[in-house]
Amino acid sequence: MKKRISGRIPRASVLKLLLLLCCILAAVFIGVQLVRLIASPALQSAGGTAGEGVILIDPGHGGMDGGASAADGTLEKDINLAIALPLADMLRFFGYPVEMTRDTDCSIHDPGLSTVKEQKVSDLKNRLEMVNGSRLTISIHENQFSQTQYSGAQIFYGSGSAESALLADSVREAVVGLLQPDNTRELKKGSKDIYLLHNAKTPIILVECGFLSNTAELQKLKDPSYQQSMAYAIACGLLRYET
Template identity: 45%
Template sequence: MGMKKQSALLLALCLFALVLAMCLYSAPRLAQEATAYAQAAPVVVIDAGHGGEDGGASSPDGVLESGLNLQFALRMRDLLQFAGVETMMLRETDTALYTDGCSGIAEKKVSDLKNRVLRTNQAPNAVLLSVHQNFFTEAKYRGAQVFYAKTDGSRELAEAMQAALRTGVDPDNHRQAKPSQGVYLMEHVNGTAVLVECGFLSNAAETALLQDEGYQQRLSAAVCGALTEWLEGRGTEDEV
């Protein structure tokens, strides 16, 4: 074998050994980074409030909150999944989440709420998005509003969602994000949590809007857009 061929072969072997060493060195680190990313990736837990025999609030003409909650929640799930966000639905049908064997409305309600808390807290790095409809004794009130838990990040997320709802859905909605008070689910979850009241079933005009598919999609898009931006911002902070 000529000197040039020997030199070329030796160079090729050296390069191969170098690449192999780099791969062997990098593999554990890359595996650790992938594992850390998987562990840190948030799961958005979507809670369609009420369900089953618990219809929640009802409009004067009989539109139940539980059905609207589920419609909005399913739209939000689809939008978030399209954006690459991992989601988990607490319910996907018109059903309550109480444990089998419960009897009586009060016992079923307590069990339902505890199960929602348990499932949310079991999700890795959970961010709770609870969906509801509002109601008041006077019909004049209207507008979506976001409430937040005491946990880290909840207020910032709620304020971002409220701003998005004003910009993308209703510029005349001057409601502010507020702390949640007396809501069992919001008081017992461990992670970031917001509750979106999509509108007032006590207002006939808004009830009609809440049933409109286009309006549902627009409101859901505003909420999910704010949520994905917040998640991206949190990811950037974690990298610093």
């Protein structure tokens, strides 16, 4: 008696094929962005480097300043850094000179300050000095609200440069297109209450990547793969702005 050969493909094989397809599509997309970047006038005029001047990545808070805190104790400063580090790596891969205000869990206040208030004021002033010495800045933060239903990234832009709004719009479109298709949040101009945005003289945006107060979004923000995806979306937004 002949054995019947099933024509069904095992589920595991289907998943592997889908994963391979996603990797191929991602590689093609990155390649297209890289070709556009290399061919852009900004890159050509910079003599083979991706624009002139340093791009600053600013993971908000750090050290004694934890920023917002989720119900489960997750601190904003840690999520900020977890997104900022791969973002910096991606931009370096594309040829950008990148600096970070911090790459560990630390404050960048001047030494010898005794009170928390003095340390926070010094930290912000030192960040602003780095911002104004850079070509543009992307500051990474997380949102929080008393009502837990709110979710989605929101982007604020600085008032000291018209380019800030253009950069913010480009990053917003990338985040919505690649990661949050249902996000309808509008761009907002930073008020005087947001120290860096109000006082920066160079282009700057602040990306609130999500809400720590929303349980479902918090789980995403804690997921390393989602952190990488958010960093990738922001990087793509910058590439689009540059080209």
